[in-house]
Amino acid sequence: MNVAVPKETAAGERRVALVPEVVERLVQSGLQVTVEAGAGEGAHHADAAYEEAGAAIGDGFSGDVVVKVAPPTAEEIGRLGDGSVLIGHLQPLTAAETVRALADRGVTSFAMEAIPRISRAQSMDALSSQATVSGYRAALIAAQELPRFFPMLTTAAGTVRPAKVLVLGAGVAGLQAIATARRLGAIVQAFDVRSAVKEQIESLGARFLELDMGLEDAEAAGGYARPLTDEEQQRQRELLAEEIGNMDAVISTAAVPGRRAPLLVTAQAVRNMSLGSVIVDLAAETGGNCELTEPGETVVKEGVTIAGPLNLPASMPDHASSLYARNIQSLLGVMVNENAELALDFEDEVIAGACITRDGQIVHEGARDAAGVTA
């Protein structure tokens, strides 16, 4: 089986789907790998390093299986061979046009976002590996933008109090933001609507912010949060607005899969913050957790710096690519037989769950709903 790696074409995308270290392991297991010239450049891997690892430099769309990072463009879908397999981020719940084009092209596609979050598939979980990068970077952006120290300092010129940081949403990105802000010495509080995360927040040395929302627990299927009702959201925003006023920095990461990000930080909450404070809104990509966020921009509003970074994993391409490549390697492991041939077992929970299009049809339920296709 030949695995092909194209050079990513999306603006600002510096990651690559396979790194030489992983290519070497795949080749040792009997697979052939073809890498497009320059594919690893953004993540600091030269073509020569891929060749040394056993890959050929050539057409990134020629393989039985094409592995990508960003969703394919229409042009890229056109380059996929009939009956080929594509693995990558496909945004199955929101990018209906891409999904329809893949089905029309006869591509068997697998979305990294749709891999079931079960123990057996943890090593394939790209949502987690990339969210780890985002959370880390978000805390660094907050520290960088804040005109104050994160840690407490005792100096000859006086004592500096530590920064107060609030992390909203304690999924994978939020927990990493908490850990990073703690390592920098900030006093961290965090809030999530899933009460299961209280312990995890506390184990990182942060405090769980108790909001009197009259909410038992908003955990839904698969460990994700359920959307809150309008009244619950309103109450949450009001309670948060008060708390946010006491913070130096807010890092917001709250998300509900396939939906617009919940609005948690109102313009009033921003006004409650002291001048110079910072908000880093990781949910900018899906509409933002803060009312004043401008996706892709860092703006100053009401005297508060509000950063709405997009695609943070691409801003740390080396490790983001290494982790992603290991996720891909692990997924390929369940797709090939002992002779290193493609052998897709659609009875397998992981294969079936991640499959978006097959035999000209959209087979993933969520993607079908998003594309308006009735079963």
Ligand code: NAD
């Ligand atoms: P996510 O990116 O979908 O959401 C981020 C966080 O925002 C979540 O913790 C969510 O509860 C929270 N949130 C949603 N609405 C909110 C609101 N109104 N206010 C405050 N917070 C809000 O989440 P994720 O990081 O992808 O993780 C989702 C779940 O998947 C977690 O339970 C996580 O433990 C689980 N998970 C499982 C595995 C596995 O078993 N393989 C791996 C990783 C994560």
